[in-house]
Amino acid sequence: MKEKKDTVKYLLIFITFVLFFAMLILCGMYINLRINGISSTLPEVPGDDKWVVTGTGYNSNASTLNLVSPTFIGYKNSSDGMVAAAFDNEARAELNDKYRKIITELLKGKQSKRKFANQNELIQFIDEIKKSDKFIYVNYYNEIPSSAILTDFSDLESIYKHDSFLIKYVFILENDNRNIYGVCINENLEVYLLESEYELLYDQNIQLAYNGVRGFVPFEFASFTYPEAVFTKSFEADSVMMVPSASFYEFDPDGDNTKELLDNLGFNRNLVKSFRSADNTGISFVDDGRELYVDAINSKMSYDCHNRGIHLSEYLKYDPKGENYGLGDILMCAKRFVNSLDRLLIGGEAYPALTGVYTDGEKVSVNFKYFYNGILITKEPYDLKIEFASDSVVGMEINAVFCDSGRYTDPVIPQKLAMTATDKNDMPENTPIYYNALYVTGTGADSEVAWISRESGGEN
Amino acid sequence: MFLKRVFGFLSIAFLCVDLLILAMYIQTKYNQLVLSDKMIDNAVSYYTSNGIEIDTDIIESEIPENPIYTFSGSNYDVADRVSQEIASKMLSSTDVSFVETPDGVVYSFSENNKSIAAFKVYTDGLGFEYSLTGFESKIEQIPVLLFNSDSEQASALSSDIRKRISSFVSCISQNSGCEYTVLGSLGEGDGIYVYIARNVYGTYLIEDMSAVLYFEENDLKCVSGNWIFPEIKKSYFEPLCDGLNALKKLDEAQLKKVISEKITYTYRSSENYTGYLIPVWKIEYIDVKGNRNIQYIDAIKY
Numbered sequence: 145m146k147e148k149k150d151t152v153k154y155l156l157i158f159i160t161f162v163l164f165f166a167m168l169i170l171c172g173m174y175i176n177l178r179i180n181g182i183s184s185t186l187p188e189v190p191g192d193d194k195w196v197v198t199g200t201g202y203n204s205n206a207s208t209l210n211l212v213s214p215t216f217i218g219y220k221n222s223s224d225g226m227v228a229a230a231f232d233n234e235a236r237a238e239l240n241d242k243y244r245k246i247i248t249e250l251l252k253g254k255q256s257k258r259k260f261a262n263q264n265e266l267i268q269f270i271d272e273i274k275k276s277d278k279f280i281y282v283n284y285y286n287e288i289p290s291s292a293i294l295t296d297f298s299d300l301e302s303i304y305k306h307d308s309f310l311i312k313y314v315f316i317l318e319n320d321n322r323n324i325y326g327v328c329i330n331e332n333l334e335v336y337l338l339e340s341e342y343e344l345l346y347d348q349n350i351q352l353a354y355n356g357v358r359g360f361v362p363f364e365f366a367s368f369t370y371p372e373a374v375f376t377k378s379f380e381a382d383s384v385m386m387v388p389s390a391s392f393y394e395f396d397p398d399g400d401n402t403k404e405l406l407d408n409l410g411f412n413r414n415l416v417k418s419f420r421s422a423d424n425t426g427i428s429f430v431d432d433g434r435e436l437y438v439d440a441i442n443s444k445m446s447y448d449c450h451n452r453g454i455h456l457s458e459y460l461k462y463d464p465k466g467e468n469y470g471l472g473d474i475l476m477c478a479k480r481f482v483n484s485l486d487r488l489l490i491g492g493e494a495y496p497a498l499t500g501v502y503t504d505g506e507k508v509s510v511n512f513k514y515f516y517n518g519i520l521i522t523k524e525p526y527d528l529k530i531e532f533a534s535d536s537v538v539g540m541e542i543n544a545v546f547c548d549s550g551r552y553t554d555p556v557i558p559q560k561l562a563m564t565a566t567d568k569n570d571m572p573e574n575t576p577i578y579y580n581a582l583y584v585t586g587t588g589a590d591s592e593v594a595w596i597s598r599e600s601g602g603e604n
Numbered sequence: 605m606f607l608k609r610v611f612g613f614l615s616i617a618f619l620c621v622d623l624l625i626l627a628m629y630i631q632t633k634y635n636q637l638v639l640s641d642k643m644i645d646n647a648v649s650y651y652t653s654n655g656i657e658i659d660t661d662i663i664e665s666e667i668p669e670n671p672i673y674t675f676s677g678s679n680y681d682v683a684d685r686v687s688q689e690i691a692s693k694m695l696s697s698t699d700v701s702f703v704e705t706p707d708g709v710v711y712s713f714s715e716n717n718k719s720i721a722a723f724k725v726y727t728d729g730l731g732f733e734y735s736l737t738g739f740e741s742k743i744e745q746i747p748v749l750l751f752n753s754d755s756e757q758a759s760a761l762s763s764d765i766r767k768r769i770s771s772f773v774s775c776i777s778q779n780s781g782c783e784y785t786v787l788g789s790l791g792e793g794d795g796i797y798v799y800i801a802r803n804v805y806g807t808y809l810i811e812d813m814s815a816v817l818y819f820e821e822n823d824l825k826c827v828s829g830n831w832i833f834p835e836i837k838k839s840y841f842e843p844l845c846d847g848l849n850a851l852k853k854l855d856e857a858q859l860k861k862v863i864s865e866k867i868t869y870t871y872r873s874s875e876n877y878t879g880y881l882i883p884v885w886k887i888e889y890i891d892v893k894g895n896r897n898i899q900y901i902d903a904i905k906y
Contacts, residue, residue, distance in 0.1 A: 156611040163618035170625040177632050186671055186841035193874045238852060 179552055210296045211479040213497040215518045215580055216283035216373055217243060218363050227360040230379045231517040243280055246316050250326040250338035251294055258335040266333060267369055273315050273327055274365050280316040283373060285513065286499045287312040287330045291472040295479050308471055309336055313371050329371060331576060370576045375559040381593045383550030384516050384583055388443030389489045390544055395427045395438050401486055408484040409436060409447055410454040445542040453536025469535050478510040478530050481537060494521045494547035496528045508532040519593060520582040521547050554592055562595040637667045639846055647848050657861035664847035668867045670883040672840040673804050677877060679833040682778055683725040686833050687711040689775040695721055735826035761789060764822040769798060772824060779835040785809045795820050802831055804881050810869045844903040850885035853901045863888040867903060
């Protein structure tokens with residue numbers, strides 16, 4: 145009898161332990177599913193082989209980087225209302241592709257500056273556009289020259305002839321004849337109308353395929369003159385990992401990567417001399433008036449040609465038929481220059497997108513910032529700057545950061561909610577305020593998304 | 605008695621917690637990894653309104669979670685072991701010799717000093733050939749499209765033939781079981797060609813990783829094809845795109861009718877001698893010119 149009781153007791157103890165361990169395993173599986181969004185516990189493909197599964201290598205220049213990329217892209221239609229692609233590659237890529245095709249056709253067509261009798265008429269015009277039944281809406285980080293958009297999609301001749309104007313916001317709309325037209329608005333609230341040279345019908349179903357597909361989130365326009373948009377609901381954003389490129393990139397003059405880099409920057413690899421500081425934190429490559437300096441501590445690179453710049457024709461392989469190179473040529477050169485750089489040094493999986501073109505009368509600076517699916521990855525005023533003077537590339541600065549997609553997705557709080565907490569009292573009246581998202585992260589750690597607001601051209 | 609009560613209580617408590625977590629897990633998984641009916645209906649009505657024929661059943665509602673498989677080394681590295689297996693399982697030969705050729709290695713199997721079969725492994729790629737001595741293979745001359753993919757005919761293969769296929773596949777698939785799919789067969793009676801594909805696991809096969817076997821009177825006479833000999837291991841996981849997004853990557857202007865979409869595997873190799881078996885979406889459709897097409901769409905999100 146006692147033996148039987150003992151057997152029952154031991155059986156109960158055994159069952160208790162089995163159920164306890166089952167609980168631990170189930171907890172682990174559940175937490176993994178919630179955090180990673182997957183039920184698999186297998187590891188990711190190692191970084192070295194990532195190119196095998198994605199078809200794109202980090203250090204492969206095969207995939208051409210575009211010069212411009214919107215930070216916000218959304219649409220409005222009767223069934224979905226106003227929704228925008230969240231920070232998700234799949235959702236953005238599709239809509240972006242459609243938008244690019246349309247804007248290219250429109251920029252190649254007729255452009256006219258819309259005149260307004262007074263400020264009220266202008267505000268009313270923008271307000272009516274915002275209330276249109278359907279549109280595609282795009283917002284760039286800063287205002288950019290329209291020719292920069294064309295460099296991504298068009299043949300060289302049309303860029304060369306293009307009369308550039310600045311663009312910050314773009315609306316693609318339908319007119320009474322069901323044709324597509326575009327409205328571009330810049331920081332000074334100048335309005336440009338774009339019309340195609342030939343009939344370009346507004347596709348009624350242009351966005352219907354996105355109905356209910358993940359990655360699209362409702363948005364609304366912030367309640368002031370500028371058509372700045374904010375997300376009204378929460379969503380999941382991918383996390384990223386960031387490391388300074390200098391922590392793993394060996395600037396070895398005999399290494400293949402460094403040789404290629406020096407070649408692209410016009411160094412004679414047979415004559416170039418390299419110097420390292422005693423503590424190995426500064427590396428300098430010098431060759432007859434050209435210098436590339438790497439600050440390994442801050443992971444910054446600066447390149448100066450002094451008086452021996454690289455002529456634009458080296459990159460463009462054409463000359464402007466006896467005339468000076470124009471802005472379109474400079475932008476095309478910047479695009480080719482960026483594409484010649486190793487992606488390990490310029491953001492990795494994040495991409496450098498044009499944020500502005502500035503001039504002091506002598507030099508033209510073309511600035512880029514790194515974005516990962518539309519999210520900023522650094523707080524720097526610019527991550528990559530290329531300087532042009534006398535039809536030559538004369539300098540460059542790089543914030544050498546490598547960014548890779550992280551394992552997790554994090555829910556972000558609704559942007560609208562976050563923006564109500566912004567103190568606008570410090571900002572001057574009538575100053576446009578731009579809204580963006582920024583990854584905040586510790587070095588090498590997975591990141592979180594923060595909403596930021598900034599004054600025109602500034603950072604916050 | 606007291607202990608019994610305590611453990612009895614704990615058992616019930618843990619059981620309840622287990623069931624609760626399991627229910628939460630299933631519900632979360634369903635919410636995260638299944639496309640809603642509304643999404644699928646919307647997509648179908650969108651395609652239909654654009655004049656593209658598609659059934660709701662075609663779109664996979666579950667977001668796939670197929671792992672990435674890998675293998676190390678080449679067929680050449682394990683060719684010795686494979687030839688020993690063929691000698692012991694397929695032939696009554698114990699005498700195996702080999703000769704290196706410029707494009708690979710040829711193993712000869714002999715019995716009583718008389719050559720009975722040969723097995724060739726190519727160093728470039730994953731190709732191989734096997735044939736009985738004196739048998740002239742005509743496999744290369746048979747276009748695979750001629751194979752009857754009627755599943756009834758494929759399942760009508762005799763059990764002897766099936767056994768021999770399994771036996772041969774187990775020889776050339778090191779430690780990977782003998783998972784394969786019969787894609788079709790050709791011929792009847794004395795001479796039968798059978799077209800098979802290598803599976804990664806379950807029913808998921810590797811595209812273009814196939815072999816044709818020729819049988820006469822239920823005897824395997826020759827084999828030719830591409831096969832992964834080394835062991836395949838479940839290694840990595842990357843999030844995959846759903847069937848709806850896969851469809852959207854097709855050029856809609858070229859689509860007339862979507863016939864099917866399913867996950868299958870493709871082979872890619874890295875620079876460090878690791879072979880990757882990667883899930884891809886295989887979409888079969890009819891284009892506007894009436895041609896039947898197959899398109900492979902990368903399933904891994906990037």
